[in-house]
Amino acid sequence: MKIFFLFVLITITLLIGVYLYRVLRGPTLFDRVLGLNGISTKAIILLIVIGTVYERVDMFVDISTGYALVNLVGSLAIAKYLEARGEVL
Amino acid sequence: MSLHDLPEVAGLLMSLVAVGLILVGLFFLFVAAVGVLRLPDVFTRSHAVSLTDSLGAFFVLAGLALYQGFSTNLFKILMVLVLLFLLNPVIAHATVRAAYRCGLKPWSKEDA
Numbered sequence: 001m002k003i004f005f006l007f008v009l010i011t012i013t014l015l016i017g018v019y020l021y022r023v024l025r026g027p028t029l030f031d032r033v034l035g036l037n038g039i040s041t042k043a044i045i046l047l048i049v050i051g052t053v054y055e056r057v058d059m060f061v062d063i064s065t066g067y068a069l070v071n072l073v074g075s076l077a078i079a080k081y082l083e084a085r086g087e088v089l
Numbered sequence: 090m091s092l093h094d095l096p097e098v099a100g101l102l103m104s105l106v107a108v109g110l111i112l113v114g115l116f117f118l119f120v121a122a123v124g125v126l127r128l129p130d131v132f133t134r135s136h137a138v139s140l141t142d143s144l145g146a147f148f149v150l151a152g153l154a155l156y157q158g159f160s161t162n163l164f165k166i167l168m169v170l171v172l173l174f175l176l177n178p179v180i181a182h183a184t185v186r187a188a189y190r191c192g193l194k195p196w197s198k199e200d201a
Contacts, residue, residue: 018126028188034181039164042118044169057166069172071176072180076180079180079186083186
C-alpha cells in the first residue's frame with residue numbers, strides 16, 4: 001500500500017511540472033495566476049498523501065486547510081488588483 | 090471464510106474502493122494537465138484548471154478519506170474537500186473576470 005501512495009506522490013509531482021511550464025511560459029499574467037492555482041490544488045492533495053504515507057494525517061490535514069485559505073486570499077488579491085488596474089501585461 | 094473475519098474482509102474491500110477512487114482521480118488530474126498544456130487561451134484553460142481539476146481532487150481526496158476508515162481524519166479530509174470545491178470556482182471566476190475586463194478577447198476559430 002505504501003508503494004501505491006509513493007506512486008501517487010510521484011505522479012502528482014510530475015503533473016505539477018506541467019503547471020510550472022504554464023506559469024513560466026504563460027503568454028499573459030492571468031495564465032500564470034491560473035497555473036499557480038492549479039499548483040496549490042496539487043500541493044493540498046500532496047500534503048494529505050504525505051500524511052497518509054507517514055500515518056500522521058491529523059497533522060497534515062490542518063496544514064493543507066491553511067494552505068487552501070492562503071491560496072484563496074492570495075489569488076483573489078492578485079485578481080482584484082489586476083482587474084482594478086485594467087490593462088493587459 | 091466465516092462470519093468472524095467479516096471486519097477484515099470489509100476493511101480490505103474499503104481499501105480496494107479507495108485505490109479505485111484514487112486512480113480515477115489521477116486520471117482526471119492527468120486530463121486537466123493535458124488541458125492546461127494544450128488549450129489555446131486563458132478562457133479555455135480556466136475550464137481545465139477549475140472544472141477538471143476540482144473533479145480529480147474530489148476523487149483523490151474521497152479515496153484518501155475512505156482509506157482512513159471511520160475516524161476524525163475522515164471528516165477533516167472531507168472538510169478540505171468541501172473547501173476546495175468552494176474555493177476553486179471562486180478563484181477561477183475572479184481571474185477570468187479580471188482577464189475579460191482587461192480586454193482579452195476569447196479565442197475563436199479565425200485565430201487557429
